[in-house]
Amino acid sequence: MNLIDRMANLDRRWIFLMMGLAVGIPIIVIGITGKTLPEEPTPLAQAAFDVLDDLDPGSRILMAWDFDPASEGELGPMATSFIRQCAQKGHRMYFIALWPVGAQMIRSSTSRVIGGYYPDLVYGKDWVDLGFKAGNEAVIKTIVTDFDQYFPTDARGTSVDAIPMMEGISSLADFDALVNASAGYPGSKEWVLYAATPLKKPLVIGCTGVQAPQMYPYVPNQVQGLLGAIKGAAEYESIVNKWVRSEQLLDALESGGITEPASSELAARFAANPTEASTWTTEAAAAAMSPEAKTKLIEIASAPIPGIFLEAQRRMGPQLVAHLLMIGLIIAGNIVFFATRRRGGSQ
Amino acid sequence: MKRIVPLWITAIVGLVLIVSNFLPGTRSWGEEATTWFGIIAAVAFVLGGGSLLKVHLKKISDRNTGWGYSMIVLGTFTATLAVGLFKIGVSPNPSFPDVPWSGDVQGQGTPFWWVYEYVFKPLTATMFAMLAFYIASAAFRAFRAKNFEAMLLLGTAFIILLGRTFAGYFMTSWIPIDGPFSGLRLEELSVYIMQVFNTAGNRAIIIGIALGIAGTSLKILMGLDRSYLGGGD
Numbered sequence A: 001m002n003l004i005d006r007m008a009n010l011d012r013r014w015i016f017l018m019m020g021l022a023v024g025i026p027i028i029v030i031g032i033t034g035k036t037l038p039e040e041p042t043p044l045a046q047a048a049f050d051v052l053d054d055l056d057p058g059s060r061i062l063m064a065w066d067f068d069p070a071s072e073g074e075l076g077p078m079a080t081s082f083i084r085q086c087a088q089k090g091h092r093m094y095f096i097a098l099w100p101v102g103a104q105m106i107r108s109s110t111s112r113v114i115g116g117y118y119p120d121l122v123y124g125k126d127w128v129d130l131g132f133k134a135g136n137e138a139v140i141k142t143i144v145t146d147f148d149q150y151f152p153t154d155a156r157g158t159s160v161d162a163i164p165m166m167e168g169i170s171s172l173a174d175f176d177a178l179v180n181a182s183a184g185y186p187g188s189k190e191w192v193l194y195a196a197t198p199l200k201k202p203l204v205i206g207c208t209g210v211q212a213p214q215m216y217p218y219v220p221n222q223v224q225g226l227l228g229a230i231k232g233a234a235e236y237e238s239i240v241n242k243w244v245r246s247e248q249l250l251d252a253l254e255s256g257g258i259t260e261p262a263s264s265e266l267a268a269r270f271a272a273n274p275t276e277a278s279t280w281t282t283e284a285a286a287a288a289m290s291p292e293a294k295t296k297l298i299e300i301a302s303a304p305i306p307g308i309f310l311e312a313q314r315r316m317g318p319q320l321v322a323h324l325l326m327i328g329l330i331i332a333g334n335i336v337f338f339a340t341r342r343r344g345g346s347q
Numbered sequence B: 001m002k003r004i005v006p007l008w009i010t011a012i013v014g015l016v017l018i019v020s021n022f023l024p025g026t027r028s029w030g031e032e033a034t035t036w037f038g039i040i041a042a043v044a045f046v047l048g049g050g051s052l053l054k055v056h057l058k059k060i061s062d063r064n065t066g067w068g069y070s071m072i073v074l075g076t077f078t079a080t081l082a083v084g085l086f087k088i089g090v091s092p093n094p095s096f097p098d099v100p101w102s103g104d105v106q107g108q109g110t111p112f113w114w115v116y117e118y119v120f121k122p123l124t125a126t127m128f129a130m131l132a133f134y135i136a137s138a139a140f141r142a143f144r145a146k147n148f149e150a151m152l153l154l155g156t157a158f159i160i161l162l163g164r165t166f167a168g169y170f171m172t173s174w175i176p177i178d179g180p181f182s183g184l185r186l187e188e189l190s191v192y193i194m195q196v197f198n199t200a201g202n203r204a205i206i207i208g209i210a211l212g213i214a215g216t217s218l219k220i221l222m223g224l225d226r227s228y229l230g231g232g233d
Helices: A003-008 A012-033 A043-053 A069-089 A102-117 A137-143 A188-199 A212-218 A229-255 A262-272 A275-280 A291-302 A311-346 B004-022 B024-061 B067-085 B111-129 B131-141 B148-163 B166-172 B186-221
Strands: A060-066 A092-097 A127-132 A177-182 A203-207 A225-228
Touching: A003 A311, A012 A311, A012 B131, A043 A069, A043 A177, A043 A203, A043 A225, A043 A229, A060 A069, A060 A102, A069 A092, A069 A102, A069 A177, A069 A203, A069 A229, A069 A311, A069 B111, A092 A102, A102 A127, A137 A188, A137 B024, A177 A188, A188 A203, A188 A212, A203 A212, A203 A229, A212 A225, A212 B186, A225 A229, A229 A262, A229 A291, A229 A311, A262 A275, A262 A291, A275 A291, A311 B131, A311 B148, A311 B166, B004 B024, B004 B186, B024 B067, B067 B111, B111 B131, B148 B166, B148 B186, B166 B186
Parallel strands: A060 A092, A060 A177, A092 A127, A177 A203, A203 A225
Antiparallel strands: none
């Protein structure tokens, strides 16, 4: 039996093993080294960031988490970064879910991001969990004109009248932007058709790789920002991480006496290249800063990014190897196919 | 009567929704109809539970193939339902310590939370993760460049697979990003395919589907298509 015959009769368990190793080894390597692959944001990821960044702090953002644990691998990191950007910017976040387990997704992402990194945010004033509502697109169609109809209380059973940030919310028109993390129906398409299009509201979508091709036709008029699969999540995550670091550096520079426009320029430079911060503090330009302010600046620039905000970028490693394996398998399968066909023809 | 009443309900509600979309004065009618839909959707959960019980109880009583799995389905279904419905193991809300059922059933540490966190979540994630293994097997056995169309499909798949990872950037990073050939960088090429070819094809499909939905809806509203009532009519 030659190589072609062996490959033609290859037990699929070998392929399963290869896929297991293709995913498992990068996970272990990235877990040990902590290194991630560099990400070059595409215009769509940048647009998703810009939609939320262009709004004034305190804007009302409806966050619809329409996914379940099956797709959390792709959408969880997007949800994390959406919350982080809104929390850092000072937007008010209103969480809802059209999927039954979306309620758990809200709890999980808010407790990890807000509970872990933004403990100063006050429930009911800065963010509110309105929970799951059954009815699919009918929920969207109704809250377009009457929000209280479906959401008379929050997920904890508190009347919306007793929640300060619900004051002035009577319909979806009262929100400044919509953010949706979606794994299927009901999800992104329904938010485009029944909410964003008739209300002409900015809509940012994070969806699974399977859904992404169906959402591209709505870009850019009905969907302003689109994150497709873990790649989109990784690009957006890298933008948000860089921006948060830059904001923190800007605060440190300004509190140390460095004013605009120099502070903004320096913050952007140090966010892109953290080692530059320690060099710059020895230069004459940093003479105005106190030693404490310099130490704080270097600390912020060199502080490692928490793992929760690197999840998407870390998952790009396994994705890279798995994709290369898939290409290799397709090529190998075709070589076997054509070799077998030629042999059959010659015989 | 069993068929006439649902037909009339469908026709009236459908017309109300259409009219309310075009005449601002009748918008509240449409909102009322969608509220009914919300109530029906909530009741459908109960019906779904009943249907699940019926199907699996029958399978167990008939001792059909795999009836043991039906036992597991019914056991886990009733256990989860009981834990959630009766708020088993849930401490009362601190604001209402005298009301035993005032606690949050989904709060961290409750049995319902435990079932979700340690049973439902890993099981569903595992099911989805297994796709990777089957896709790899299919890649080896099924994706054949048998003709020109299949070659186009495979070529596009390679560009997208590489363009969506660091490999795409690595392989074509030598092409200047601001040069005239920057569009040939794999990451740019994958975005171009998604935004141009995919969008064009998908828009055509969406428009076709929308026209089909409009046509089918009209047939349903006029009672010409009764297949949704069941019974093979």
